Every structure is written in structure tokens, then in C-alpha cells.
Amino acid sequence: MDTFTRDDVEIIRRETGFNGFYRMDILTLRHRLFRGGWGPELRRELFVRRDAVCVLPYDPWTDSVVLLEQVRVGALDKSERPWLIELVAGLFDAGESPEEVAHREAREEADLTLLKLLPITRYYPSPGGSDERVHLYCALVDSRGIGGIHGLDSEGEDIRVSVWPRTDAIKAMENGQIDNAASIIGLQWLSMHSAHLREEAGAQP
Template identity: 75%
Template sequence: MTFTTDDVDIIQRDTVFQGFYRLDVLRLRHRLFAGGWGPELRRELFVRHDAVCVLPYDPWEDSLVLLEQMRIGGLDKSNHPWMIELVAGLIDKDEAPEEVAHREADEEAGLQLHRLEPITRYFPSPGGSNEQVHLYLALVDSRGVGGIHGLESEGEDIRVSVWTRTDALAAMEKGRIDNAASIISLQWLALHGERIRADAGPRP
């Protein structure tokens, strides 16, 4: 048996907060695996723009370009709220995910993406948020890349550095890289890295 959105009855939906993000409160019920309908539930939904995350990979050097910046979500539960991450941005305009990838790579790291390869799309926290992440690997030339980047108008202070693939995977295994998009993409690269290198062709 496969359920769809037709098997969810939204009784009421109210927006209780509207800022850059939105919070909705829903009253709903849904069909049960055993048959019939379940009880009425009250759920809060964090409504976010979808996100685009890109792992910049230089197959000719077997190196990665990673970003480091302070993340408020890590303040209460980590001694290292400066997280090591991917290039990332929100789809908050009428843009395709690929357009966001190229724009954010330039703004956050001064990078030109030569080729985008989709890794996956996923919901990072579907129990309470509707955000979906579009995750990519991109081929880049990492030579000379680094420094401090980001838009001053958005309060961004981003340190960009080049890592060997071996060092990045080791940092993930030790828990220094501890955010979902980075972990998923690094594990994907561990499986597909040799194919990516073999198919890369000459350096642009």
C-alpha cells in the first residue's frame, strides 16, 4: 500500500509567524496502515526555502574546496559553531537550483563551476520542516583558491580552504565535519571519486 497527499486531510492551517522564514500550525489527520483514519493531530511546520549545496571537487588535484563559517544552530550543542561546509544557498528567487549553485560558488568562494553532477535531493528534517536540499558535486580548479569571502551586506564571513580528499574524509570520520550535506556528499565522493576523476578529461 502506497499513500499519497490525498490520504492526508488538512483540517486547518494557520500561519502564526512570518519573517524570512514562516511557521505554520496545522490540524490534520491521515489514513492508517491498518485501515481507516487516525486521530486529529496538531503539528507545527517550519516553512523554509529549498536549499542548494555544492561540493566543489578538483579531480585533477584530488582536492576539495570547503568553507568555514559560524552557524547559529551549533551554539547550544557544539564547541565548534564555526562549521566546515559546502557552498550553499537558498532558492529564494525565481531561480533554478543550478543557477543558485553558480551564483553562490562565486559569492562564497570565488569559484567557477565547470560541471555540475546531481548527487541527490533530500529532506533534512521532514518531521517539522518542508525544506528540501538539492545536492550537487561540481568540478572546479582549486589552484589559488582560498581566503575570506562572502557578502558583507549579508554579514557573511567565510573562510575558504583547499583540502585533500583524504583529509576531508578523515575530518568527517572524526566528527569535525558534522553537517548533513557535507557528510552525504563526502560519502558519495568516497564511492564515486575514481569514476569522477577518470571521466574529468583535461583541465579546462
């Protein structure tokens, strides 16, 4: 089986089409073909953005998850209610590790302390047109006293934080109330691992 690498893609030209809060590049490229040789020149727009970290906070002592709700511009044209139910999430700042982003965003978005970070996976949410890569975690938390309205005023954030029984969150995912990729992947992972996490958690701190 042929194993292609980055060397099998030739970027002929790369231009910046837009540069604002996010960036859009216009690439002219060609790549090697499975049947051999090189394909034709292709023109593709690439949505360029910093990588992201998403965290599913899980309280193993109460079998609950902490979820966030905020308006999302990407849902405006396709949802009657563009306030989505999501995980803690944020973009990398320069020099940050994924773990540092996770802890920072948990404090900013939910006033939440992460006790233990558990890597789930890394994935490209839409590689056909975006270079974003998501680092997805589950985090053990103590959810007592968690909730309310949070977020940074300087970033215009208005985030409602609430604690859900895990089984209710799973039902919301199954009926389409929770319909974003990171939350779905995280909750499906938790469905497979929650019993083990509860067994391993020990006494509540």
C-alpha cells in the same frame, strides 16, 4: 501494499505562528492509517523555508575539495565551536533553477567557477518538522588560487574558504569534525566516485 498520496492527508486548519526570516506554520491535520480508517486530529508545527542547493566542489586534477567555514546559529547550544565546515550552499530566489543557485552561491561564497555540475540526490533533511528540500551536487572545479575570506557584506557573511585534500576531508568527516548532513552525504558520494571522476577529467584546463 497500500500506497498513500497527499489525498490521504486532510489539513483541517493551517495558521501562521511566526513569520520572520523564516516562517512557522501550525497545522491541524489527520491522515489515513495503515490498519485502515483515519487517525485522530494532530497538531504539528512546521518550519517553512525555501528549498536549498548544496554543492561539493571537487578538483579531480589535484584530488581536492573546496570547503567553507562559518558560524551557524543552529550549533550554538550544542557545539563548543559553532563554526561549521560545510559545502557551498544557499536558498532559492524566486524563479531560479537549482543550477542557477549553485553557480550564484559558488561565486558569492567562494569566488569559485563551477566547470561541471553533477547531481547527487535530493532529500529532506528533517521532514518531521520542516518542509525544506535540499538539491545536492558535486561540481568539478579548478581549485588553483582558491581560498581566503568571502561572502556578501549585505548578508553579514564571513566565510573562510580553503582547499582540502580529499583524504583529509574524509578523515574529518569520519572523526566528527565535519558533522552536517549535506557535507557527509556529499563526501560519502565522492568516496565512491572520485576515481572515476579523475579518470574522466582529462587534462587540466
